[in-house]
Amino acid sequence: MTLADTLAQAKWTFVTRRVDPACVTATDTDFPAAQPGDLILAHVDRLGQHRRVQLPSGRPSLIFPGDAVVMACGSRYAPDQFEGLAEIDAEGADLLAGGGCIGRMVARNSRIKPATRLVPAARLLRADGRAVNLAQFALGPRPATQRPSVIGVLGTSMNSGKTLATAQLVLGLRRAGFRVGAIKATGTGAFGDFNEYSDSGAHYVGDFTDAGMVTTYLEPLDRIKTAIETLIAEAGHRGCDIVVMEVADGLLQRETAALIADPWFARLVSGLVFACGDAVAAMGGVAHLAQLGLVPDALTGLVSCSPMASSEAQAASGLPVLTKEDLADPAEATGFALRAGLGRKEAA
């Protein structure tokens, strides 16, 4: 079987969606040299936590032992699942994320199964001998246009309600007549959030993968900031008035903590939503953000499911607690846009 045949039959994962397979002309097995973002062809060895991978088409695909899969070498930070590093051991590697992140698992949440094991087969190379890397397919610079306003969405942790809040605010802003971009600023490449933003009718959806990274974990802060600027510029190029930007994980996660502590972040966002699970988390989060000079416009997330918890959080923080229905309401969303400086003439 030729290389082309092998690659054609392999399952290319979601994070490779920008890659042109035709650029792959050779392979090697120099796995110790693999860098974050390099494409790796591997075979499924033993199924574990992930029994599916995510395809560029936006659907999951079951995987079976022996299947060939094209993924990107990367790290992962997911307290609910794994911590992993961008290292490829020729004897075996781990499927760190279903979006297509392969690396070495170093920690696992005790409530989930071990990672699905993979046998690396090849590192994919270009004609010039360089490894094929996601960064080579990243969005390019856009001519300077008016930058969209940005509403940031932060949270206490994974699964605090950030993605739902982002998607519902996108929906509300779209219903209010604005052209809206949705951006996942940090995290590990996967189509779940991406699809949820798209389903809410965002006029542009992008994540750090579009800026050339399979994950932002352990990436330099400047690279992440540049990626965010690139995605916002792309949203502006696509005609968006406003962008809702989710920052993954909790306030104390390495990259998130560095981003929000950088004065650049406070200048970037014109509005802020904070997702949390209860009133105590709300108080802690709001106090932490205040130390950084950041004041949310509203609380949301799991806390908003309980009227009693909402009352506690509102009383303790002085901030409104918005349900997903509130965020999707164009009357509520308009307030975010107007506070962000979008007047009457900017509406679609």
Next chain:
Amino acid sequence: MKDTLIETSPLTLRRVTACSSAGRLSARIIRPVRRADAPPMVVLHGISRNAGTLARLFAPEGERTGRTLIVPHFPADTWPDFQRPSKAARPDLALLALLDLVASEYPDIPGPVDIFGHSGGAQLAHRLAMLYPHRVTALHLAAAGWYCRPDETMRYPYGLAPGKDAFAAKLVRRNTAALRDFLHIPTCVYVGTEDVTRDDALRKTRALDTGQGPHRRARACSYVTALNAAAEAAGVPPRARLIEMPGCDHDVVCAITQNDLAARVLDARTALI
């Protein structure tokens, strides 16, 4: 219902129906042959739900001024409440969906709109503009029964002082967030000099009589004063005008046929902007 006048004129008439989470809303879209570079005019009926009559009476003026008219109809069976966003109904959501549909089907009119409303339609018009000022270029309010004042002198829905009701608190927050942009909207408030009857359709409460006046004429005067005062307080140039129609009571047909209300509304743009 037949639109006989429109059917014999060069205007084009089309009906569209928009769907939203608030329910369906249909409207007549009336396009002139010669089209001016000006926003469309949304024409909102009152509790008599006389959308056909308003379409017929506004159509010649739409043709004369080159303005596209959007005339929604809120049927009594599906929209028993349509004068304001409430727990029972969200006509604002239906109107936004309608405007989006019109924008998608008529790419030459994608932007914000002028809005005219009579009576209950005027109530809806100013409340829509309070929530979504970016969608409205000018307001024409004719003989509303009462208003939501842009200040905290009265509790919501008569003003923006928060009450105890949670839904009202949300609307106060949303209206307050958009207030400054709302105050930028040029607004004409029309009322007949004889619209002083405390008829069955007029909401009469002690708070309303005291806070806004005993009848529509007094309430219109009070509202314009409140709008301009709120604008000045916010550092926004006052842009509300009161236009009294001599000899006119609450009859919109009379206002149009004897006081040229439709012509005044469609000609007002140059003076307002």
